[in-house]
Amino acid sequence: MARFILCALILLAPASSPALEVIKVGEKSPPFFLKDLYGRTISLDYFDGHPALLAFWSASSPLSAELLEDVRDYQERWGRNDLAIVAVNADNIMPGSAAARAIRDYAERLDLVFPVLLDSSGALRSALRVREIPTSVVIDARGRVSSVLSGYPRSLRAELRKSLLVAMGRGTEGGGAPEVARDAGENGSLSAAVKAPAAACSIPRSRSCTHVNDRDPSIADPTVLAVRLCVCHGDADAAQVMLTGVSERGLLSNDLRFALAHLLLIKGRTQEARRAFENLRDGHPRESWGEWGLGIVALTEGDAAESLAHFKAALAGGWSIPEAETAVLKYLEHFWRTNLPAPREEQFLALFEDLGPVRECYRRFNRRG
Numbered sequence: 001m002a003r004f005i006l007c008a009l010i011l012l013a014p015a016s017s018p019a020l021e022v023i024k025v026g027e028k029s030p031p032f033f034l035k036d037l038y039g040r041t042i043s044l045d046y047f048d049g050h051p052a053l054l055a056f057w058s059a060s061s062p063l064s065a066e067l068l069e070d071v072r073d074y075q076e077r078w079g080r081n082d083l084a085i086v087a088v089n090a091d092n093i094m095p096g097s098a099a100a101r102a103i104r105d106y107a108e109r110l111d112l113v114f115p116v117l118l119d120s121s122g123a124l125r126s127a128l129r130v131r132e133i134p135t136s137v138v139i140d141a142r143g144r145v146s147s148v149l150s151g152y153p154r155s156l157r158a159e160l161r162k163s164l165l166v167a168m169g170r171g172t173e174g175g176g177a178p179e180v181a182r183d184a185g186e187n188g189s190l191s192a193a194v195k196a197p198a199a200a201c202s203i204p205r206s207r208s209c210t211h212v213n214d215r216d217p218s219i220a221d222p223t224v225l226a227v228r229l230c231v232c233h234g235d236a237d238a239a240q241v242m243l244t245g246v247s248e249r250g251l252l253s254n255d256l257r258f259a260l261a262h263l264l265l266i267k268g269r270t271q272e273a274r275r276a277f278e279n280l281r282d283g284h285p286r287e288s289w290g291e292w293g294l295g296i297v298a299l300t301e302g303d304a305a306e307s308l309a310h311f312k313a314a315l316a317g318g319w320s321i322p323e324a325e326t327a328v329l330k331y332l333e334h335f336w337r338t339n340l341p342a343p344r345e346e347q348f349l350a351l352f353e354d355l356g357p358v359r360e361c362y363r364r365f366n367r368r369g
Helices: 002-008 062-078 098-109 121-125 154-166 190-195 197-201 205-214 222-232 236-243 256-266 269-284 290-298 304-315 322-336 345-351 355-368
Strands: 034-035 039-045 052-057 086-091 117-118 137-138 145-150
Touching: 002 052, 039 205, 052 062, 062 086, 062 154, 098 117, 098 222, 137 154, 145 154, 154 236, 154 345, 190 236, 197 205, 222 236, 222 256, 256 269, 256 290, 269 290, 304 322, 322 355, 345 355
Parallel strands: 052 086, 086 117
Antiparallel strands: 034 039, 034 117, 052 137, 137 145
């Protein structure tokens, strides 16, 4: 539904005239400087020597929405360190306009944690000679174009995935075995799903983390929600970028204090994170942010008993957070992959009911494997 809503919000300007030819594989990617949805300038330096994907899309194109959803799932599965992704909007929208705000709402509904850039003048499309929307341009670690896929019919979806794996050196052509597609447990072979049950059984992080965006925007700056979303996905780099756009109002919110403490945790600064969560708990005893954070720290340190104590205290406040569910899932998956009992497993499952079916999925695949 989200993919069609934006069409009613904005009047799209016509795209720039298509060039006569597409950019050739092996050519150097041109430099660029484009504004993202929060007014920050993103350049080619964002890729920082990583393989990258430029996903050109339009809000008026249902196929564009499907491309963005698939790319989002790739980012979740592979992570920012393996693949840098930017989505380039081709609707000729100016930064700061009402249309740009509508695009931002649209991107948040799709749960996109990578930058969405506004190619307002069509300069980047022209430089890369993009002829069709959507178009996917894959760039290797040397900064050279390794693949250009115009459109997004079903016949090209496996090819895009293969191109990304090759660019990362993880495909059959790059020396590594391809990963199992996300639908392997449904439409692919059972044997493939058994080999990688995490791909078939894990609840999508996006489904859990999307609830971050359900918070009342009057409580916190929208950028604060974006920071929490990046932290929920474990993407410290993206969260750090998002922090540059937080307003003074956002700096006062407990949402942001929680996200900043969690950011310390995913950067490996565990003791600093613990102290920050303790301060948050002690300074705001009526809210559960600090207890949730301390439970996540304890889980990171492997202390299931302490973690449960904090989570139970947090739930006494009557509300849950997706970051905690994601942390518990990561903890339990470590045991489920090897078919071993996890300490306090049943107690965690009683707190997070959505994880029960995931456990049964692992048990089923482990028995068949």
